[in-house]
Amino acid sequence: EPEVTQTPSHQVTQMGQEVILRCVPISNHLYFYWYRQILxxxxxxxxxxxxxxxxxKSEIFDDQFSVERPDGSNFTLKIRSTKLEDSAMYFCASSEASGRESYEQYFGPGTRLTVT
Amino acid sequence: AQSVTQLDSHVSVSEGTPVLLRCNYSSSYSPSLFWYVQHPNKGLQLLLKYTSAATLVKGINGFEAEFKKSETSFHLTKPSAHMSDAAEYFCVVSEYKLIFGTGTRLQVFP
Structure with a gap:
């Protein structure tokens, strides 16, 4: 069964550093998402x-954040200058389509980001 | 704006007894509603979804949920809990993006 994958599973970084979280969505999906869950x-x-x-985008997604689909398979979230409060689990998701009518979003296992 | 409220942050049951996880939603139109489960150190897995078809929705692992418009509720139930059901459960409403409730941690005791 196709699944969304994310790397790395855990990332530790120092405050002020840039991080890139990577996701490979399901191949025929067209919509991609990032969510986060603070502990x-x-x-x-x-x-x-x-x-x-x-x-x-939400109000959380400020100028420090950016997303990119650099090639046909990867979807990345970049945080330019990490803050302590960016420590969280970051989930990538993808769906075939979008809309209120319930196109299921498939989630990856998450990347735990720890900012020290 | 749409929102969901999960009424219990923790629920504890004995193995073999029924499970009830409560969720109320707020929506100005007919919502799409979901329950997701998150096992420790795992990602989010869809249990079931309601999309304006049948009001009683059956999901995986024996779970089901009933959409009650008059009560604005979408409670999750299971007739008989299993130890493997211990996890965090999220009620979710869809507004293009997913809007999550605060979660209910289900503990199952032997």
Whole structure:
């Protein structure tokens, strides 16, 4: 069964450093998403991406964040200058289509980012 | 804006007894609703989804949920808990992006 994969599973970085989190969505999916879950809190939407551009972003997704689909398979989240409060589990998801009518989003296993 | 409220942060049951995880939603139109499960150190797995078809939705691992518009609820149930059901459960409403509830941690005791 196809699945979303994410690398690395755990990333430790120092405050102020840049990190890139990588995701390989399911191959025939067209919509891609990043969510994050700070320890003990709920999962929060960061950004959605379609046709090589951001379709929606939350207020969390400020200028420190960027997303890219550098080739036909990878989808990346970059944090330019990490802060302590960026420590969280970051989930990538993909779906065949989008809309209120329930196109299922398939989630990867997550990357745990620890900023020290 | 749509939102979901999970009424219990923790639920504890004995193995073999029924499970009820409560969720209420807020939506100005007919929502798409989901339950996701997260086992320790694992990703999010879809249990079931409601998309304006049948109001009683059956999912994986014996779980089901009933959409009740009059009560704005979408509670998750299972007739008989298994030890492997211990996990975090999230009620989710879809508005293109997914909006997650705060989660309910289910503990199952032998």
């Amino acid at each position: 003990g809190q709920k999962v929060e939407f960061l950004v959605s991406f379609y046709n090589n551009e951001i379709s929606e």
